[in-house]
Amino acid sequence: MPANFLTTDDLREFKIELLIELKETLASFNKILPEQKRFLRSSEVMELLDVSASTLQHLRIKKILPYSKMGSTFYYDWLDIIKIFEQNKKTPKAKLTNPFQKF
Template sequence: MAVNIITKEDLQEFKMELLEEIKNLFHIKTTEQKLWLRSSEVKSLLKISSGTLQNLRISGTLRYSKVGGTLYYNYQDIEKMLNQK
């Protein structure tokens, strides 16, 4: 049976590699699509005007939530709407 000796340097190197992998995991999470989008983000994403977005709200085509005067749209609802068309 072989014996491996672990030094402080080995542990330090392992620590740095582990921290780098954790940072990468957080980076991946932040680049994922946000769940809730504001009106300006939806208009930019869909390349539509404010009036068109209002028509989608009024017709019930696109659901929204209002929080403190700001309208939010669920990204999954936007995907569903696009897949139906």
């Protein structure tokens, strides 16, 4: 079995590819539809996420969902909501074709 060695050039190439991918990902977060508001009120977030007021309050208290408060109104950044969805994304495990197969 031949040994594979990483060179400095390999690492530079990987770094460039990673930076390009990160840049594209960040750009996609910033491409909010023109009609989309950046900051949403509590009622809009509850409707969007299909959660109750108490669930939204729980997300605030547990510091899961960042918010801003002006007067008595809470505002939530659309990008923070997207980021939380991305962080909590689960990928399905591959199904075994043979139930006795081990990985």
